[in-house]
Amino acid sequence: MTQPLLEVRDLHTVFSTKEGTVKAVDGVSFDLTPGETLGIVGESGCGKSVTALSVMRLQRPGKIVSGKVMFKGQDLTKLSEYEMREIRGREIAMIFQDPMTSLNPVFQVGWQVGEPTRLHHGWGAKKALASAVNMLSRVGIPSAESRANDYPHQFSGGMRQRAMIAMGLTTTPQVLIADEPTTALDVTIQAQILDLLRHVNREFGTATILITHNLGVVAGMCERIIVMYAGKVVESGPTKDVFAHPTHPYTWSLLRSIPRLDAEKHEPLKPIEGVPPNLADLPTGCAFHPRCVFRVDRCTRDVPALLRVGESQLAACWVTQAGGELTGA
Amino acid sequence: MLAKYIARRFLASVIVVLGVTVITLLLMNSTRGSYVPGIDLNPALRPEDIARLRANLGLDRPFYEWYMSWIWAVLHGDFGRSMIDGSPVMSHILDRLPNTLELTGTAIVIGVLISVPLGVIGALRRGSKTDHVLTVVSVAGFAVPQFWMGLMLILIFSVTLQQHGLPWLPSSGAFSAYAGGDILDRILHLILPATVLSFFYLSVWSRFIRSSMLEVLSQDYIRTARAKGMSERRVVYLHGLRNALIPLITLIGLELPGLVSGGLVVEVVFGWPGIGKLAFERALQYDYSTVMGVTFFATLLVIAGNLLADLLYGVLDPRIRYS
Numbered sequence: 001m002t003q004p005l006l007e008v009r010d011l012h013t014v015f016s017t018k019e020g021t022v023k024a025v026d027g028v029s030f031d032l033t034p035g036e037t038l039g040i041v042g043e044s045g046c047g048k049s050v051t052a053l054s055v056m057r058l059q060r061p062g063k064i065v066s067g068k069v070m071f072k073g074q075d076l077t078k079l080s081e082y083e084m085r086e087i088r089g090r091e092i093a094m095i096f097q098d099p100m101t102s103l104n105p106v107f108q109v110g111w112q113v114g115e116p117t118r119l120h121h122g123w124g125a126k127k128a129l130a131s132a133v134n135m136l137s138r139v140g141i142p143s144a145e146s147r148a149n150d151y152p153h154q155f156s157g158g159m160r161q162r163a164m165i166a167m168g169l170t171t172t173p174q175v176l177i178a179d180e181p182t183t184a185l186d187v188t189i190q191a192q193i194l195d196l197l198r199h200v201n202r203e204f205g206t207a208t209i210l211i212t213h214n215l216g217v218v219a220g221m222c223e224r225i226i227v228m229y230a231g232k233v234v235e236s237g238p239t240k241d242v243f244a245h246p247t248h249p250y251t252w253s254l255l256r257s258i259p260r261l262d263a264e265k266h267e268p269l270k271p272i273e274g275v276p277p278n279l280a281d282l283p284t285g286c287a288f289h290p291r292c293v294f295r296v297d298r299c300t301r302d303v304p305a306l307l308r309v310g311e312s313q314l315a316a317c318w319v320t321q322a323g324g325e326l327t328g329a
Numbered sequence: 330m331l332a333k334y335i336a337r338r339f340l341a342s343v344i345v346v347l348g349v350t351v352i353t354l355l356l357m358n359s360t361r362g363s364y365v366p367g368i369d370l371n372p373a374l375r376p377e378d379i380a381r382l383r384a385n386l387g388l389d390r391p392f393y394e395w396y397m398s399w400i401w402a403v404l405h406g407d408f409g410r411s412m413i414d415g416s417p418v419m420s421h422i423l424d425r426l427p428n429t430l431e432l433t434g435t436a437i438v439i440g441v442l443i444s445v446p447l448g449v450i451g452a453l454r455r456g457s458k459t460d461h462v463l464t465v466v467s468v469a470g471f472a473v474p475q476f477w478m479g480l481m482l483i484l485i486f487s488v489t490l491q492q493h494g495l496p497w498l499p500s501s502g503a504f505s506a507y508a509g510g511d512i513l514d515r516i517l518h519l520i521l522p523a524t525v526l527s528f529f530y531l532s533v534w535s536r537f538i539r540s541s542m543l544e545v546l547s548q549d550y551i552r553t554a555r556a557k558g559m560s561e562r563r564v565v566y567l568h569g570l571r572n573a574l575i576p577l578i579t580l581i582g583l584e585l586p587g588l589v590s591g592g593l594v595v596e597v598v599f600g601w602p603g604i605g606k607l608a609f610e611r612a613l614q615y616d617y618s619t620v621m622g623v624t625f626f627a628t629l630l631v632i633a634g635n636l637l638a639d640l641l642y643g644v645l646d647p648r649i650r651y652s
Contacts, residue, residue, distance in 0.1 A: 058555055101550060105550070105648055107568075120558060
């Protein structure tokens with residue numbers, strides 16, 4: 001196996017709230033190898049965005065309390081703010097959910113897209129703008145030269161997300177983190193943006209972390225996925241294995257809650273019962289146990305570790321770790 | 330497009346000017362005073378003398394006739410003469426205007442220069458001791474009456490310092506009679522009134538910038554800016570402040586008429602020979618023509634200030650289009 005580009009180890013990020021300390025990221029570990037696309041899946045509030053922001057050290061007001069983020073031999077959690085700025089936007093770029101609000105409304109698009117090269121490569125305004133125009137046309141913005149002088153409000157949602165992607169790519173980073181990049185877009189535009197991300201991944205060789213709650217997106221994009229629940233990774237593995245044989249009841253329930261065109265018989269969709277837990281007041285044992293149909297006694301007492309289950313997957317579940325099957329119900 | 334917009338705004342402002350001047354004249358009429366205090370009681374004047382005086386000044390005519398002839402003259406650039414001293418109203422205004430511009434201009438510049446950093450600091454350190462202190466100071470600046478603050482400053486910096494034989498600041502006027510025109514002398518006279526006036530501006534504006542900045546800093550594009558790897562200073566002062574200042578333009582635009590009416594209270598307390606003090610004194614003396622002239626002038630500046638603010642808005646915020 002190739003050397004990982006990014007290694008996240010036992011990362012803990014907490015927020016102080018009135019209700020107490022919230023463990024938004026509670027011991028998350030994963031690897032990202034060069035050029036791959038990794039999916040992070042989970043419901044809203046499961047900690048997937050905070051995980052990504054913690055990698056960038058942009059988790060404020062949250063605090064990283066322990067763990068490592070190894071990138072090119074250095075631990076990002078130990079870097080000074082100044083050193084971290086050299087990583088952000090240069091080695092690791094990030095694009096966000098809502099392209100409507102993620103661009104600054106008072107600056108021209110070309111100026112914003114060129115900003116990372118001015119900051120990191122010290123390029124002059126002309127050179128930066130030229131590279132921005134080039135990048136804008138490569139991400140599929142027609143007549144990029146004139147559109148670069150437009151302001152964000154003159155762009156459509158899909159165009160803005162393209163501009164955001166172009167902005168991330170101008171410095172040819174090694175990692176691109178896309179946090180729900182298609183959630184705020186129309187369905188047809190979503191497909192275009194996903195196509196673009198796939199294309200970027202192939203053409204630039206940029207390793208991509210794709211954060212989404214949409215399993216369909218993951219299935220089409222990612223070689224590997226990790227599934228998060230209540231701040232923890234509950235399952236990880238190659239996408240096709242996880243989809244074919246989920247080894248955590250949460251993944252299993254998620255897959256049964258979405259419609260599938262290739263289903264052999266028409267089964268009614270099964271929503272996951274109950275609600276996501278309050279992160280300030282987690283259930284004892286496995287956080288998923290109140291909603292789990294496979295629950296055994298031990299689940300309410302002890303927290304399961306993330307261990308190998310089956311050929312290629314890791315799961316944090318007492319049932320499957322003991323050899324149990326997830327079927328029926 | 331822009332020219333059309335300005336033209337339409339100009340037409341709309343004609344109505345405003347007419348409205349304001351009519352109301353001013355009605356208000357002055359309704360006080361039923363005379364342009365010379367005690368003229369009706371002066372035993373040396375015979376009733377026919379008084380009638381002749383009134384006729385000379387056009388005060389015997391109904392107010393709408395008076396108004397029509399006044400506005401007609403104004404439209405021809407003639408603001409008439411003061412009823413008190415007979416000199417042209419325009420020369421009174423032009424005499425006082427530089428003083429008012431000096432005072433309010435200084436106060437506005439100081440207000441902006443101090444309120445912007447204070448507002449940003451308050452927003453960046455929300456909930457800290459610094460923020461609480463700034464809140465108290467600005468609420469005080471807003472709540473303390475300007476005349477009281479002016480009198481206290483005079484008491485401390487003019488009277489008490491002088492009594493203790495220390496260097497003191499002049500309490501009234503724009504310059505000393507013996508040193509007229511000396512720049513240092515003018516600055517010394519400016520300190521106290523400008524302090525009172527700018528304190529008021531900066532307490533309002535710093536609150537405003539603080540809340541505007543807080544809102545901007547929670548926006549997604551600020552997160553984008555941080556993710557690009559720029560310094561926090563660049564994030565705050567370029568990407569943040571550029572957005573946070575847009576609404577402040579309106580606020581300052583609304584303050585521009587203050588350039589003319591010029592903290593009237595401050596001018597009176599500090600005996601500052603400005604437009605505000607002129608209007609105040611002449612209103613007490615029923616000098617119709619001067620008050621009307623000042624009002625007309627002030628209204629024009631209000632309109633110009635608002636228009637300027639709206640146009641600036643368009644420059645700062647590309648999303649605004651005039652139609």
